[in-house]
Amino acid sequence: MSKELVVEKSDLEYEKNGKSHWTSSLCQDRLVVRRGQPFNITIYFQGRGFEASVDKLYFITETGPCPSDAAGTKAKFALSDTVHEGTWAASVVGQEGNKLRLTISSPAHAPIGIYKLSMEVVTGSHSNIFSLAGFVLLFNPWCPADTVYAEKDDFRKEYVLNQHGVIFQGSCSFIIMTPWNFGQFDDGILDICIELLDMNPKFIKDPGRDCSRRGSPVYISRLISAMVNFNDDKGILHGRWDNNYCDGIAPTTWIGSVDILRKWKKSGCCPVKYGQCWVFAAVACTVMRCLGIPSRVITNYYSAHDSNANLVIDMYRDEKGEMLKDMSEMIWNYHCWVEGWMARPDLKSGCDGWQAIDPTPQEKSEGVYCCGPASVKAIKNGEVNTKYDAPFVFAEINADVVEWIRKNDGNVQRLRTRTSVVGVMISTKAIGKDEREDITHQYKHPEGSEEERDTYKRANHLNKLTSQEGQPGDDSVMIKIKVSPDMNKGSDFDVFGVINNTSSEEQSCRLLIAARTVSYNGRLGPECCRKDMPSVIVEPSSEKKIPLRIIYSQYRDHLRETNLIKVKMLLQVQRSQTFLLAERDIYLLNPEIKIRILGEPKKNRKLVAELSVKNPLQVPLLGCVFTAEGTGLTQGQKIVEITDPVEPGSTVTARMDLMPQWPGLHKLVVNFESDKMKAVKGHRNVIIGE
Template structure:
């Protein structure tokens, strides 16, 4: 007997809450695979449901050309209990005109937008729902055991990204905003815009059952190098036709701009922006994700696991390889059934376009265990990630006669303080031990040899000789003048006559040098046996202020050439100048759906005025998905820029208000305040 259906209630309010998707809203059905959800059929007067008498089938479909054999379509009838391996539905409703159905999905079906249809000879479309990965389901490939980990890596909409240098690591706030209005639809659109969907939509939709496949798609689509991806990378310093990468503080504005402009690529991003947007998309789809920073990150251009620095006799860098001051990527949590046992868990994935993988600019996912143990034959892109954290460095001087003279080398310059935000707090969590064995340990060298790229570097500084290093002051604030020091110690039994070059230059975070801002050239120095010399170099704001980048990095290079025998010594150090702090003070009690104010201020530390100063304020669940911008005009030396912002929190719980300050002379200044919103 057929049912005369008046309407279908997808019960999104109760289902979304049960499936941990209520932060997406309660007006549409969003569920996670492997967990039942309830729908209610309301029948017209005179129509009755009777168990065993009323027969019908349900059909779920995903994609434009769904097929049973690819798993993008499933047809199933009522059963007495839920199946754990196939789509199923059951009911315990008594006879009547209201039918409650429990629908269960397997934990390994494709994620995405589904249609739900009732078939009883005549088909009735019941509605649509979104199915996501389920870290709460033990049979799902993305299952995480600890609830506190799921709260951080799936549900948290704010985080910290680490930048700076190994000597000065700074946390910068970021709003991921994966549950902000429109974000889930944009993330699903991103999957549909990938070239694999265009070439074979059903095969692509079928592949979305696998978080490894989806992670590779995300990695490729966050950059726009060879598809309709989201971001354009730019490390040139010229951002006039777009947004300076350091200005972004959230993924929401970037993804909205991409989607609202017919998938036109957004200008511009650098590594932390690519990684943060990838984290947003991963968490939105249900894949646990964290943003990771590697300090001293190698970019090996010829895949020999060796970073070869080449200098001319004047100390100019003429290398192809590079070591970035820091580089940012993401880790995603998932099982790896495509590999041997033991490689489940965190997988590194890098959406910053650097090298091609299988013909596309993407990288990973590759198990952290494979990187740590030097298993470079495992998918995906293990050699590139291994080099980023474990390459050796060797330095040569190219003489004017063309001869190459080895100047130094180290196996300990790359892969330090690999950092991510700690679970449940704003502390930095060091995860270097997950990527590599301790530097200099027997295991670390054995792993390097296992990677079949062992080299015969001799470690400088292990034997008596001339020692060179650079020392700096503890406090180096932007706008100030300060000294740095070249230190030369003679541990030999003979006096040394040396030619010294000591210079400072602006550098970007990816290691590319800029203008000089301090120089001591061709100084001849006598260093007596058993003694040391200390040479100061004054760095003044008048010299670095006009050229320093938003990274606020200055590279110090010391080259010492012994006259007899002719030997080269080099020291290099990158310093980061301190920005002023942004002060944020709440004015009032933070309660949901009630206006709240915050007073924001920053003191200009420069000896000159700041022009075109403005604050940008954003917070998931605080500013209704919008960036609140206030131009505060000109701020004189040692004067304060001030802004009182008003906003209305829309959800209870812990929320993060992020603030960015920009001006003509100072930019990329970030601040944040954690706020507990009460009912």
């Protein structure tokens, strides 16, 4: 009778498995693998080696606090000659003395998360169970049987493996590219992402059921949407939009997700203050990429917030053109969400691919502040009855806008109806380069086309359009706003109200043109200049241009970090007594952060980053701070505070030490702040050699 077979140790072959599973940077001290794909382990026995004629080997995998076969969170399987797809399986790769090399495969639909791997050894009537190790199982975009499978390698490199990127902000007429460090493979981030799943209310209520559902990217992405904001749970980010961030960090200051996630973990899962839409979206993108779901951040310009779900944004103004907030719905200058790539077996055919997921807390979905995943293909076709939250996303990109004037006598006159203003220049980072890709065509048919109007009617199948009637405008008079080129923060500049009289008669008009600071979500600040002209005469078949000077001293104390000014032009044509309105958002350019890399860029060799900014303002800058981070270049954030004031026209310079951890392309992301200038961003690509 052979003596018992005893396990001495196991080798999980971190380096080889990490390389073949594209998880090398996560496999420093444990095994991280992707589902549906075999991984290898080596087992060392004491005294004697494995004898197939004598010993029976069984393997047990378990995940979650209450694993069970029925829930799919526990599996027991015997050593077999072959590996079978779709099930847990183990087979021998090779044997040498007391060493047994095995390959273990998981089903492509297995729940993701932390697993325990054990082995039961049966020799004769003796049975012993040995704990081999723990490992982490992720979604697998490289596996055709996985519901997150992506066919092209450059797609996977960008949307799963790329740890840095850009987010688009500004305005649709002046799009700004803001760098962001996603850092999904940085130290500790995977643990934080898994803890995030374990903090969700569904896990707390029924952990067995929650863990069993973690094989679905639809389920996981919906959890992430809910947990990135803190509104219903112990989520990550506290949202705030009132410009009062003294007890936290302004949303515009962040340059990456890593610091946010670590702050949440370190605080005992208290919400991090503060986030706005692009921060919510970027953090969700980090979590999804870390767990293996291909994802990207989307920016939608002129994004509608349809609070009553009728696919129409009604906006009311008084006779001075001032918005009546209590009666009006909102249009954001831009709004960001995240997309995840996955199959939708829960929907009808044709809904696979990109799904819109919005973690910014706006409206509740099934009683919770979350949104999506909503099929982008379904949205384009106006199929708003599909799960989840398709009507809200459809309205964000395709609602009609009806503007009204409420006269002093209480009567309401329709000012204009616009069917093509909402959802323009929908943008994301292009694959493999820091450039903008316009994906508007993925969300909607061309504006004004027959397909677009048919889609709108299909989505608005309940015919909930506003029933109020109004008077159309005067087609003989047209207005627009023209702006000067190169409008920089700190400068004075001109904008022009242009009136075109296309009729053969002289037109007498009343003109109001004014400028106010505005936040990216459409909230107006104080007025910084205005021109009110009770009588403007426009000759027949002519154009009249009215200048408005916008002065730095009048807008500097009210400008938000997003550097936006809204110019409004309201014209009343005396003969027809109709109103015309034009608006334009102006983005003021920040100065450039110049970044120099000093030293030879090699792995484990110190580099120095020299950062400099020129003060373009007419006043000194106080309290200047440079913040930088870059996956593979810095361990966490680097901060340099400048104690001396920076005089107008002077340049402030700082140096930071970098220590590259691994070769390849890296991005250093920098933020500059001061008392008078916020959210100045810069980045520099750094190629590190061996």
